[in-house]
Amino acid sequence: MDCITILAQTVETAGETPEAPEGAIVPIDRFWECVTSLDKLEAFTFIAFGVVCLFYGWRVFRILVAISFALIGLFVGIWINELLINGNEIWLGIICMALFAFFSVPLMRWGVSILGAAAGGILTGGGWYAAGLPEQYIWAGIIIGVVAGGMISFIIFKAAVMLFTSLGGSALVVVGILAIMYRYSGAAEQIQELVFTHNWFLPAILLVPMAAGMLLQNRFIKRSKDWHV
Numbered sequence: 001m002d003c004i005t006i007l008a009q010t011v012e013t014a015g016e017t018p019e020a021p022e023g024a025i026v027p028i029d030r031f032w033e034c035v036t037s038l039d040k041l042e043a044f045t046f047i048a049f050g051v052v053c054l055f056y057g058w059r060v061f062r063i064l065v066a067i068s069f070a071l072i073g074l075f076v077g078i079w080i081n082e083l084l085i086n087g088n089e090i091w092l093g094i095i096c097m098a099l100f101a102f103f104s105v106p107l108m109r110w111g112v113s114i115l116g117a118a119a120g121g122i123l124t125g126g127g128w129y130a131a132g133l134p135e136q137y138i139w140a141g142i143i144i145g146v147v148a149g150g151m152i153s154f155i156i157f158k159a160a161v162m163l164f165t166s167l168g169g170s171a172l173v174v175v176g177i178l179a180i181m182y183r184y185s186g187a188a189e190q191i192q193e194l195v196f197t198h199n200w201f202l203p204a205i206l207l208v209p210m211a212a213g214m215l216l217q218n219r220f221i222k223r224s225k226d227w228h229v
Helices: 003-009 028-037 040-056 061-084 089-104 108-130 135-155 157-184 188-197 201-223
Strands: none
Touching: 028 157, 028 188, 040 157, 040 201, 061 089, 061 108, 061 157, 108 135, 108 157, 108 201, 135 157, 157 188, 157 201, 188 201
């Protein structure tokens, strides 16, 4: 299965899902479509790659930064094409993907800082959502996290590496596990209900493996004298 097919599957509906409440901003329905579209092989691939990011992200963070910015470039290219309504959508996305990945290498520290800031925004936004605060003001919480995460990333570079790799790995692991449980545990309705009716559920299951990943990465980095950034 090629990459374009996998990307397409993440946005197609694999069955009926509850509609998001009116005025909802957090795209829970999109997240759930991504979970339910994964087959067993893709789910285990997500889990395996997520575990590598969680525990070994500090070793391969340069590759992860390049991949992250390549994906950002892909979606930026598709978005620009939709705005201009001109040209080939796939080729424009591929061109932007290559450019973003190429420039992320010489600008690695800036790339890590941007991803660290984004991770901080996701964390504070998730905390806002878990607390049941009004979603229309969630951007206030996200901005606080972006500013804090960006400042930490510029001051303590290793913290930024651990933050974005642990968060990314945790997200992959959570999506993979939910996909497997949805298809094979016999508790699909209960899992769906937790996702859509309990705001605390997704932030909580995302935070646990992320915290474990950061603790282990910190320990590994201290024991590795040859690691440098």
